[in-house]
Amino acid sequence: MLLSAVRCFAQEVAQVAGRAPDVVGAQEPPLAAIRHNGRVTRLRTPLSILDLAIVERGTTTAEALAGCVDVARAAEALGYRRVWYAEHHNMASIASSAPAVLIAHVAAHTSTIKLGAGGVMLPNHSPLTIAEQYGTLATLHPGRIELGLGRAPGSDQVTMRAMRRDHTSSDTFPDDVLEVIGYLAGESRVAGVTCVPGAGTEVPVWILGSSLFGARLAAHFGLPYAFASHFAPDALVDAVGVYRAQFRPSVHLDRPHVMAAVNVICSDTDDDARRQLQVSARWRVQRFLNLPADWDDDQLDRAIASPQGQQIVRMMTYRAVGTPSAVHDYLDAFAEHAGADEVIVALSSPTESERLRSLELVMSAVTV
Secondary structure (H helix, E strand, O other): OOOHHHOOHHHHHHHHHOOOOOOOHHHOOOOOOOOOOOOOOOOOOOEEEEEOOEOOOOOOHHHHHHHHHHHHHHHHHHOOOEEEEOOOOOOOOEOOOOHHHHHHHHHHOOOOOEEEEEEEEHHHOOHHHHHHHHHHHHHHOOOOEEEEEEOOOOOOHHHHHHOOOOOOHHHHHHHHHHHHHHHHHOOOOOOOOOOOOOOOOOOOEEEEEOOHHHHHHHHHHOOOEEEOOOOOOOOHHHHHHHHHHHOOOOOOOOOOOEEEEEEEEEOOOHHHHHHHHHHHHHHHHHHHOOOOOOOOHHHHHHHHHOHHHHHHHHHHOOEEEEOHHHHHHHHHHHHHHHOOOEEEEEEOOOOHHHHHHHHHHHHHHHHO
16 A cells, blocks of 8 residues: 555645645655555664654643653653754744753753754854853763754744844854864864863764755765755755765765654554644644634634645645554655655654654554
């Protein structure tokens, strides 16, 4: 059977809402067709978690941050490789504006799982500051800290100005990446400046991207590459192809290494997974379009069907939605389609309890 999760997200949303869907599946990159044989087998690629520190409706940021600890503890116990947190600013529904602080908190409540930024938007900061932050974390938690670097602002233009970010700061991103790496290696590129703590910790650095720019940069520097396909699906295959073709071995990595992101909603039944998808779609469209908080489900479903809503839901082109066996099959096919060595899962269920259950069900499916 073809993977049911390959269906267009907009179609699934419309079916649950009882409307005729707008068809955008023609633009959706197809995944490899595989047959589900009814057996649960080991996934061919390691799994990690991207925790967006979601502030649910009716909850506080403190509760969201406490939930990050719960997710990390569960991920550690279940055998996930890492948990990453993304830098976002001025977003009421996302609590990870300071990834280094959040990582420190989570690291103090876990013991073995790798933790990192996925990522730090480097043009918002000085390279030395970031090296000191993550060098401090690596000193406190040896062997557990990773650093993903991106060049986007992680917010809007007004917030960029509030952070005192110059609009040209991303122009120096390649040099800034090398400066961070130099500090962490104890080989500062700035005469007379040493990163303390941090020098010699050699925190693993990844390049994050959603376009060919990041792919070429990661290849040129010989660094691992993480693609944000959980919200920017269009360039995934081309970017990974460019990265692999142009990769130059380095002291950091002797061969290309790719991690691709995918949205996941895993539940005990297909019906419940589709329900969660519907709720997630409504909240996402409401958040991105800044719609009134008191809009009811019918109003939000009409917003989903609008051109702007369709553009937003299409960000979730890559999603595994269903029971454990279906999600397992999708993740295997996605890794092959993306040419990924690893997969990082963005848990997309609406509530913390549902995300924790999804976390458990996904790993139960891939390790039996």
